[in-house]
Amino acid sequence: DQQVKQNSPSLSVQEGRISILNCDYTNSMFDYFLWYKKYPAEGPTFLISISSIKDKNEDGRFTVFLNKSAKHLSLHIVPSQPGDSAVYFCAASEASYGKLTFGQGTILTVHP
Amino acid sequence: GAGVSQTPSNKVTEKGKYVELRCDPISGHTALYWYRQSLGQGPEFLIYFQGTGAADDSGLPNDRFFAVRPEGSVSTLKIQRTERGDSAVYLCASSASGRVTDTQYFGPGTRLTVL
Numbered sequence: 622d623q624q625v626k627q628n629s630p631s632l633s634v635q636e637g638r639i640s641i642l643n644c645d646y647t648n649s650m651f652d653y654f655l656w657y658k659k660y661p662a663e664g665p666t667f668l669i670s671i672s673s674i675k676d677k678n679e680d681g682r683f684t685v686f687l688n689k690s691a692k693h694l695s696l697h698i699v700p701s702q703p704g705d706s707a708v709y710f711c712a713a714s715e716a717s718y719g720k721l722t723f724g725q726g727t728i729l730t731v732h733p
Numbered sequence: 734g735a736g737v738s739q740t741p742s743n744k745v746t747e748k749g750k751y752v753e754l755r756c757d758p759i760s761g762h763t764a765l766y767w768y769r770q771s772l773g774q775g776p777e778f779l780i781y782f783q784g785t786g787a788a789d790d791s792g793l794p795n796d797r798f799f800a801v802r803p804e805g806s807v808s809t810l811k812i813q814r815t816e817r818g819d820s821a822v823y824l825c826a827s828s829a830s831g832r833v834t835d836t837q838y839f840g841p842g843t844r845l846t847v848l
Contacts, residue, residue: 653833653834657839663841664824664826664839664842665824666839667837667838712775716789716833718788718789718831718832719764719766719828719831719832719835719837720778721776725775726775
């Protein structure tokens with residue numbers, strides 16, 4: 622069973638606009654959530670995280686929102702830049718160590 | 734400084750053969766993770782090392798898969814009697830201490846193809 626789901630395989634956005642990537646989870650024991658970005662032929666790179674005690678975390682152009690009751694998180698990128706074009710994975714953990722469960726990924730394309 | 738490195742970058746083998754995949758973590762990182770990424774999927778957890786010991790190997794799919802980290806730095810993932818379904822990108826990550834809040838730094842992966 623897929624405990625972390627990214628239902629949009631791809632997203633296309635114009636440069637300067639907002640990108641919103643969504644993620645749903647089913648395991649109520651998850652208490653730490655992360656977003657990773659991946660370029661072709663490279664490993665995933667950490668972007669931003671959020672603990673379940675918060676509902677929002679911001680880092681520059683990136684903001685992650687967590688809605689625990691809906692078991693939903695989202696990543697907002699404002700403004701989007703062509704260099705943001707990559708695959709974005711959300712991930713979650715219920716452990717005290719870094720055992721992560723990943724979603725399938727969303728391909729973001731930002732057009733100039 | 735150097736990041737996580739993995740060798741080989743690509744490995745092609747025949748069904749039934751034995752393969753070893755190597756991971757060099759960031760120096761000083763005590764935690765090391767192996768993940769497997771199949772086509773169109775996200776990475777899937779395989780095993781977590783804290784120092785030399787496997788603290789959680791619950792993600793290893795069966796007893797054909799084994800991993801070691803004898804000196805607490807380099808790790809080797811070993812796959813016996815490979816099957817076509819083992820074809821995937823094998824990712825290694827390390828973090829400073831293993832806490833969930835520590836950033837995991839991933840290597841570029843080893844693409845394994847079993848013919």
